[in-house]
Amino acid sequence: MDTLVVDHPLVAHKLTTLRDVRTDSPTFRRLADELVTLLAYEATRDVRTVEFTVQTPLAPAHGRHLARPAPLVVPILRAGLGMLDGMVRLLPTAEVGFLGMVRDEGTLKAETYATRLPEDLSGRQCYVLDPMLATGGTLAAAIELLFDRGATDVTAICLLAAPEGLARLEEVFGDSGKPIRVVTAAVDERLNEQGFIVPGLGDAGDRLYGVV
Numbered sequence: 001m002d003t004l005v006v007d008h009p010l011v012a013h014k015l016t017t018l019r020d021v022r023t024d025s026p027t028f029r030r031l032a033d034e035l036v037t038l039l040a041y042e043a044t045r046d047v048r049t050v051e052f053t054v055q056t057p058l059a060p061a062h063g064r065h066l067a068r069p070a071p072l073v074v075p076i077l078r079a080g081l082g083m084l085d086g087m088v089r090l091l092p093t094a095e096v097g098f099l100g101m102v103r104d105e106g107t108l109k110a111e112t113y114a115t116r117l118p119e120d121l122s123g124r125q126c127y128v129l130d131p132m133l134a135t136g137g138t139l140a141a142a143i144e145l146l147f148d149r150g151a152t153d154v155t156a157i158c159l160l161a162a163p164e165g166l167a168r169l170e171e172v173f174g175d176s177g178k179p180i181r182v183v184t185a186a187v188d189e190r191l192n193e194q195g196f197i198v199p200g201l202g203d204a205g206d207r208l209y210g211v212v
């Protein structure tokens with residue numbers, strides 16, 4: 001499994017404001033949207049393309065366009081929805097599938113409450129969006145589901161990751177030989193007793209959409 005921490009001053013600037021407890025929901029939503037576009041630029045470095053010749057006003061030019069089938073983008077509800085617009089702005093031809101998952105506050109186990117994905121993902125490159133990789137239970141279950149349906153490779157884009165979550169993904173998928181990448185703006189110190197990333201940014205879903 002590959003992990004890429006995107007080291008860029010604009011990413012650091014936006015992430016710092018996201019962390020700030022004084023940042024209100026509208027600003028949090030806008031910054032999450034902007035940040036994912038920057039992360040997606042790095043995360044799509046290996047997106048499949050095919051060679052293509054285009055006619056300029058002067059002469060033919062060799063170039064590339066995105067290969068078919070189009071990549072599948074999968075936001076994990078709720079919080080991953082805050083990353084969708086920023087991602088499809090960069091990949092407008094991508095298809096979008098949805099996974100609704102929630103972590104039990106007591107056991108910290110992830111439960112899937114909604115699945116709307118193509119049955120057959122053979123040959124598809126998939127990009128999973130979830131701002132927080134904490135224990136890794138949610139992403140491990142999501143990635144497993146995508147591989148079970150035939151996905152070729154999976155890239156998870158997160159705003160923040162905990163070392164415990166990265167270790168969990170390595171433990172689950174490390175020896176599987178399946179291509180998995182995690183792209184994140186930062187790896188924080190640790191998880192606290194409630195499974196929250198420290199220093200983190202709090203509950204991403206609540207900060208985007210309010211406390212439910």
Ligand SMILES: O=P(O)(O)OC[C@H]1O[C@H](OP(=O)(O)OP(=O)(O)O)[C@H](O)[C@@H]1O
Pocket residue numbers: 076077078079080101102103104108110130131132133134135136137138139165195203204205206
């Ligand atoms: O790595 P894990 O320990 O599994 O935790 C991470 C998950 O927890 C949060 O979702 P939450 O359950 O709060 O749902 P929400 O997005 O609806 O708020 C977050 O958005 C991740 O999906």
Ligand SMILES: O=c1cc[nH]c(=O)[nH]1
Pocket residue numbers: 079132134195196197198200201202203204205
């Ligand atoms: O720190 C965390 C951990 C899980 N989910 C969140 O939204 N934040």
Ligand SMILES: [Mg+2]
Pocket residue numbers: 079203204205206
């Ligand atoms: Mg939440």
